[in-house]
Amino acid sequence: MERLTGFDALPVNAEAGAMNIHITSLLVVDPRRAGPGFDAERLYDLLVQRLPLNPLIRLRLVHKPFRIGQPVFVDDPDFDVRKHLYRLAVPAPGEPAQVAALIDDIHRHRLGHDKPLWEAWVVDGLAGGRLAVVFKFSHTLADGVGAVNRLLPTVLSPDPDHDPELPEPVAPAPLPGTGVLLADWIAEAAGNVVGAARVVGRGTPQLGRMVARRLIDMAGAPLRPRPGDDADPRLRAAPADTPLNRPITERRNSAYADVSLDRLRDIAAAYGGTVNDVFVAACTSALRQWLLVHHTVPDAPLQVFVPISTRSSADDDAFNDWSLALVRLPVFLEDPVERMQVIHGAINRVKSDRGPSGPAVDVADLFQFVPPSLLTLAANTYVREEVAPLRPPFFHACFSNIPGPQEPLWLGGARLEGIYPFAPLFEDMNLNLTAVSYDGRFGLGVVGCPDNVPDVWEITRAWEAGIDELDRLRPQ
Incomplete structure (x- = not known):
């Protein structure tokens, strides 16, 4: 069990009205290097195998009673990757306009808190025989740089012939009970008293x-x-x-x-x-x-x-x-x-x-x-x-520029061609322009x-x- 900081929990605590504070990323994959057998089904199976190996993917948010303290992350004892992973086909001709229309519908919907805070879609039918993965995750789980550093390496490798090495997951503990959560709130409150004194002493002027x-x-x-x-x-x-x-x-x-x-x-x-x-x-x-x-x-x-x-x-x-x-x-x-x-x-x-x-x-x-x-x-x-x-x-x-990996990355022998991030809007902010650099391109x-x-x-x-x-x- 890991207690979130107030800043980490801000995206879930401040979601209200039309403000859904998550990030959606489009990963475009060129399967030609992997050979004729690499299709949407193969890509889906690879994600089923690889995603559960990342500890972030299995984290489930648990709120304290009456939300009296910051929530905690636990390893979800009921985790099933197939409850998060879906398949779609983009309408012909599969150009960026059709792909973006699909992202519009994915990005608008809020993530629930009854399972780990992410969803992903394998998308077939892109122009030129390309495939895509659309990955949506709460900003509480990772910011843009954190996603590049901690989520991408789960499924992508700098070597086209070898998958990334990740440890097998351990058996999770049961969800914490009310007594455990209240005890954590008491420890949190005591820590906040000390933290507040430190903030006042260090930075009042x-x-x-x-x-x-x-x-x-x-x-x-x-x-x-x-x-x-x-x-x-x-x-x-x-x-x-x-x-x-x-x-x-x-x-x-x-x-x-x-x-x-x-x-x-x-x-x-x-x-x-x-x-x-x-x-x-x-x-x-x-x-x-x-x-x-x-x-x-x-x-x-x-x-x-x-x-x-x-x-x-x-x-x-x-x-x-x-x-x-x-x-x-x-x-x-x-x-x-x-x-x-x-x-x-x-x-x-x-x-x-x-x-x-x-x-x-x-x-x-x-x-x-x-x-x-x-x-x-x-x-x-x-x-x-x-x-x-x-x-x-x-x-x-909002303008955000995220440095990404500058070497080509591969997924089961298929080359990652581009990364395009789609970030949140806020109540009176109607535009967000976010970029990720990858392999000599600025997406x-x-x-x-x-x-x-x-x-x-x-x-x-x-x-x-x-x-x-x-x-x-x-x-x-």
């Missing part, structure tokens, strides 16, 4: 400044200039109110694309930035183009939620290990080169604010002290229609709420056009 500034950011108030801050003063205005921060519904709309990672590196080097700078700049161009067509480009910034991994190494076995950063986007600037320069400065500012060792107290630390029942109540209150007029535009989108997954952003393929094409524009204008 810094915490006060950080929380005040974060509340100002999230409440949409103008930012005060700081020494050396010579960016466009419009970036300090309150975030704009646009259709991108309307309340979401239960529906989802998905799209995906990929570009050469070397190309992004070359563009980044020409501007003196990073691949992530280019990614965010292209995302900003896409949002600007969408506003030009569907609304109006505001004379104020958009604000995006950018998760930053804080894992110390690839062996970090935390379920979630990241911190939150808010970045204001200069969508009002017409010149893409100027936008790129401002974004590079904004991201560097986020990094400098964190410092080499991060803040003394991170916002994530504070979730440890919030009772799950209170957090669930707050989330359900927040998403109520009556509260909508009172909510400021916290953030308009983008876009998720939107179609009731506010009707066509996310439009966003995807505008993102690709933003990269083309930066490439064409880059300094020689």
